[in-house]
Amino acid sequence: MAHYSYLIGDQTEAIVLDPRRDCDVYVEKAYQEGMRIRHILETHRNEDYVIGSTELASRTDADIWHADSHLDYRYGHAVEHGQTWKAGRLELRAIHSPGHTLGSKSYSLRAPDGAPWMVFTGDTLFAGDVGRVDLLGMDRAEEMAALLYDTIYDNLLPLGDEVIVCPAHGAGSACGSAIADRVWTTIGLERRVNPKLEYAEQNEFVAEVARELERPPYFTRMEEYNLEPPPLGALPLPMPLAVQEFAERMKDAVVVDTRMELGFSSAHVPGALSIWLGGVPGFGGWFLPYDQPILLVSEWENPIEATRYLIRMGYDKLAGYLSGGMISWHTAGLESQSVRTVTVQQLCRLLDEGGETSILDVRSEEEVEKVRIPHAQHIHVTQLPNHLQEVPRDRTVYIFCATDKRAMLAASLLQREGWDNVVVVLGGLAGWNSVTCPLQWN
Amino acid sequence: MAHYSYLIGDQTEAIVLDPRRDCDVYVEKAYQEGMRIRHILETHRNEDYVIGSTELASRTDADIWHADSHLDYRYGHAVEHGQTWKAGRLELRAIHSPGHTLGSKSYSLRAPDGAPWMVFTGDTLFAGDVGRVDLLGMDRAEEMAALLYDTIYDNLLPLGDEVIVCPAHGAGSACGSAIADRVWTTIGLERRVNPKLEYAEQNEFVAEVARELERPPYFTRMEEYNLEPPPLGALPLPMPLAVQEFAERMKDAVVVDTRMELGFSSAHVPGALSIWLGGVPGFGGWFLPYDQPILLVSEWENPIEATRYLIRMGYDKLAGYLSGGMISWHTAGLESQSVRTVTVQQLCRLLDEGGETSILDVRSEEEVEKVRIPHAQHIHVTQLPNHLQEVPRDRTVYIFCATDKRAMLAASLLQREGWDNVVVVLGGLAGWNSVTCPLQWN
């Protein structure tokens, strides 16, 4: 989720901003530092992960303060603009920051001298980007973009170029389209290099920012959850299942294979989706249901990281993982499936030979806008479930993404739905661009 | 190597038995316990790993005592039968224990009451096995077996059934053919269940034990090294190499791919050997040269474990690893190779269809003796380099092992040597036995 939360403490007191659900990390850090967590603050009603506020409050005696207080929360207190909280000699002050949501709040950190030192901007201002404004629907996007402009130009930038900016997400989040890979930034650095802050006039900013971004289906569930987050308790560790037990439970479950794409291509449990470990937060929410058990296949190591990701997204029905991995599947004599791959060199030769083929490009709209593959059909991998019928069944389909991981995910989905003619291009467009073979075909 | 070493300490003093080369573990443990390592004892001149005695002595002020003192050591002092060392209130006493080597020593641990509590048996007596006796050549194996019989029956078993036995190897070592997977055992348990101790008479024991076992070619190097082990210093961490640099260095290097066999089968750097991580200690010494640089390919994680294994076997010419793994290889547009696989169900169908095929069984002699695959050609994977010419090139060769990891190693070797018709059977003999398809073909 590329989610950043913060523990801010001084002397014996600490405040946590936007805690995650598996919240041991805050409790233990505060304990090590000899601090008590006194307050839990939220920057907005989150849509991309289950908030850990109630979980953390149950482990401490902290009070909870939520933004977006127009919503129907079943916990905590509503933050007001200008409200302050203390942690030792430090003070946090709420700054009303609508735009991403109607009731977003930022929090400035003030040292004893009273002037702001840092600002925690939630999903309002990121390194290299601003928050998305389409969550209430595209019909309100311009309104929200205007609010965001006012928030940034009237409330945040005037804090001063020197103020350190701590956003709620880093690169890879679905909450902004182009967040940069910088952990630390400042108001002045954003003013200098953030492309969304180049627009002097509100209407220019609105025209640029009021865009529709993809919205994973799980966002809706998160928005509901976060008004009353389900309790978690100790992190549920995934349960090892022997082959026969795993096979039995597959009947009504979704199987996710978190191995790298090459192992998956060679052999996988029939019907498994290929979502490599690092892809789980970004892609799990597009493909996984909340009402079916989830089974995991991983390389030898137990799938604890995948479990953490899924739990943070509210997938609590984790039924277990295949003990012993694929080798135990094969030594038990069960049948597996494979997905064909080609190197770009092989594909060059195949194209030279001609024949009926089709190219499926599963990269995102933004990527396609930058570099287009001639003659390719384009369906973003996240949209594939809704556009299956557009993928040809009567010819070989070569699937491209930037590398090959999303292509393997697309292939696994198509294979599960009955396609048997899908081929993943190893190295994807990057590999293709690295060789001389022209990207052209009929 | 399934090598067991021991740190024995009491109060402020400790003794280390048979240290490994990357010896931080002893230094740190002794430090945590507030002990000084005073003595380093060896049970015999090791043949399967580089001994860490001189390395450890350089980090402490301990003295070194070596067994097999008829050899031409360039370090340490010779152990004598009956010699004792103290660590606090504990005493270790040397017991002459020839058989595995001419000058092997065991060490009994005596508590203040003077009676033995534990015995460190080196490669003399294992859980479920005894040491191999063929290291001096088969012409002396019966002589050595007789010595081993006398050692065990005259010097070790009389210590008493109640004495805890701590051998130098566990299951998986090349130093015994059938070591059991029990970490803790006793003289009495071995007397009860060790199949090699069923023989009442020396000549029966000799007849059973004086067998030739496989001898990895690296043993010879280890035997030389261990008379004057090369210094190591800090464990050399493998160096990340960008794709082009890796490709450049491949020209005069051996590439080892430590990923699991399925990822390897899907795509690998041309010419790479498939030695999965857990297989490095057991198989690396058969296939890797000492005079060429070694390059590693691994899944995302850096190959630190593989590096440890190789360093323990004296492979100090580690040139680096492929940064970013196979995905960086493909996105750089470089060509990769694959190895074909079949599930056992697919193979069943193929055999039904007939056609010219060949079966290659790469399991060990012992495994083949237990279950034989009809019509299969048998070459143990470790012997394959010397029997390449026996593998047919003119038809598809289906390679079997117990599962499929050694089969992939065999396939990778054959592919490197020019075979393009090798296929690995997924799940191997175990998988085959789990399905009903009869193991028969022409």
Add this chain to the structure above:
Amino acid sequence: MAHYSYLIGDQTEAIVLDPRRDCDVYVEKAYQEGMRIRHILETHRNEDYVIGSTELASRTDADIWHADSHLDYRYGHAVEHGQTWKAGRLELRAIHSPGHTLGSKSYSLRAPDGAPWMVFTGDTLFAGDVGRVDLLGMDRAEEMAALLYDTIYDNLLPLGDEVIVCPAHGAGSACGSAIADRVWTTIGLERRVNPKLEYAEQNEFVAEVARELERPPYFTRMEEYNLEPPPLGALPLPMPLAVQEFAERMKDAVVVDTRMELGFSSAHVPGALSIWLGGVPGFGGWFLPYDQPILLVSEWENPIEATRYLIRMGYDKLAGYLSGGMISWHTAGLESQSVRTVTVQQLCRLLDEGGETSILDVRSEEEVEKVRIPHAQHIHVTQLPNHLQEVPRDRTVYIFCATDKRAMLAASLLQREGWDNVVVVLGGLAGWNSVTCPLQWN
């Protein structure tokens, strides 16, 4: 508590014996090994710590089996003699083992060959000792000792000298008077060196074993708790309290200072008890109430270890610890107390000078039986609360123990109760014996 619990696993299954209450350690270890905890077995109704069976069952789907099934448990199932449980290829078998309690059970571990390899003896047989038999009262001690004799001689020793013995306690436990400091032992080693097994006849054994040992007052609470252990959830981390808050809470709380005895002697919070960290499990239960909050003072580090110990003994009312330690107490200008100390050399000189003094020896009965201090009054530190009135108030009382930690505990108790004339002898009897000054005075 010197409590040993065991996780026994093979393949994907595990069994836990006598889990402790802060049970993350089993869950995490099983997870790392890829095992599910299927069964939780108890050797007896424990009296010295809160059993973690229900806690662990709530984190897994394991079933619970308790011994001493004549008691009124509110959880789990009753173990029967001869009952078996499987973990992969291993089997545990219950052995009725009365003596320490009426319904104690041992469990033998059997490998696939059917013969016993290990035996988990609970509080029946220890390294160098046997379980105490006085828990039902001294009027039943001979009866229980006879049962214990039969258990050991009829059910345990016949398992064979070679069998590895895994007891439920190591050195330092209150469950046996003389447990040796050996982690690993065997039936044969115990037969050889355990002084309690020297008696050939039952009546001799009974005469030796049927002794009354000290019984910490918290045992009674543990016996009740363990019929229905209170739930714990996540380990409660102790809360830092600023000086004023700590001072405020002291009014109705007991203060325990877990620093080493020298820091305590120099300055401590008025009324604090000196129980150094390592002494908490052995001495906390004698001095701490269940119905009052407990406050902790420690060296800089947070008192997590002390917290674990206290939680295991059922002390759930931990109110917090002094943030910043004693230095924050002093910089806040609060008054502290000190305890006078003397070195043995100083004491020698003082005794030479004559004058009215008194010696208080707070060592245990067993220690006093071995070496008696002339002219000294003897009250074991654990009995001091019941014998306060015997300690003189009108003269300087020099307190001795073996070293000086228990003496400081005694001094802190006396100081809290109003004595202002207590002096701790640094180094205690050990130090005294190391100098030439004769241990004699009027």
Add this chain to the structure above:
Amino acid sequence: MAHYSYLIGDQTEAIVLDPRRDCDVYVEKAYQEGMRIRHILETHRNEDYVIGSTELASRTDADIWHADSHLDYRYGHAVEHGQTWKAGRLELRAIHSPGHTLGSKSYSLRAPDGAPWMVFTGDTLFAGDVGRVDLLGMDRAEEMAALLYDTIYDNLLPLGDEVIVCPAHGAGSACGSAIADRVWTTIGLERRVNPKLEYAEQNEFVAEVARELERPPYFTRMEEYNLEPPPLGALPLPMPLAVQEFAERMKDAVVVDTRMELGFSSAHVPGALSIWLGGVPGFGGWFLPYDQPILLVSEWENPIEATRYLIRMGYDKLAGYLSGGMISWHTAGLESQSVRTVTVQQLCRLLDEGGETSILDVRSEEEVEKVRIPHAQHIHVTQLPNHLQEVPRDRTVYIFCATDKRAMLAASLLQREGWDNVVVVLGGLAGWNSVTCPLQWN
């Protein structure tokens, strides 16, 4: 030392700035991130710790670049103003920054857009302070201060308010007098709140900054060392010494007791200096010789942290530590010493009673300037070795510092030199100020 070093990396390349001598931390971090350390840069010839450049270079294949190239280095290359180094897509650029030393360099970090993002300022600009300018002697301090002014105002501040500042030291360093306790700062934040940057004119800045600060005697050794740092190898772990061995080695060694001050006051090895663990980097260099072995006494834990600190300061003659701590000293019957303490309440009462007493204030000049203790003699603890004769021997001397740790250090020094009338005031001036007793006496 409150020393900050930096590892800056991108993709497979990393640069280390000002490495410390025990340099495993960089090697391991780079390894975990899959990076090679290509360059080692120094900001100046350090005076307060042994630089780890050559040590780190011996563990990698990095090249070394040193500032202050007018000095006679026996390693590395000289940095030039404007020189650049690459790590992946990042670029570091050298900025000539004289003032603290003649050849200091800062390094700006530039992202692909070419503008500076961060600046590594070495000992030039700190959070809340600037570098000291008196290292070349007070006769050149104004000249150096003027250089520093130009560096800051002409070369650093113009980088822009938004640029993140990463200095080489944090609070507690001897390299600046008033470094603030903020890890992250920016050019603009320093411009806003750094009291040294309030001066518009160079001459005002010079007048403020050209002050003489204390110069620990070990600085001279460090300056020599850092032209040719002695090799370290693996961090030498301190060796446990049994009591008799420790006592034997004391004859020609300096004993440092790193326990907290209260334990020390109660009992310590005769002649030991009290330097609590956290005080070792700040005070060790004032009191410890380079030509004598150093022995350590600590609480139970082994003194690894103290060892690291001393090694970083070039104290390589660490002879060991007292195994078992003070309790082993006392149980061996050896004599110890104590230092008397008083609470502030006790002192109030004593002063009321009158009598000949003396107050010794060992706080620093800066502290004394802020709050002066009436009638007190002032000698900064660091200056005490040179002013011993000024401390009265004929009356009780009550020693004050801000709390009581430095007072105990002073007391231990005086006691070692023969004073037997020193008393430490617990809680020090802070405690005194917290009670009502007026700080007045005759």
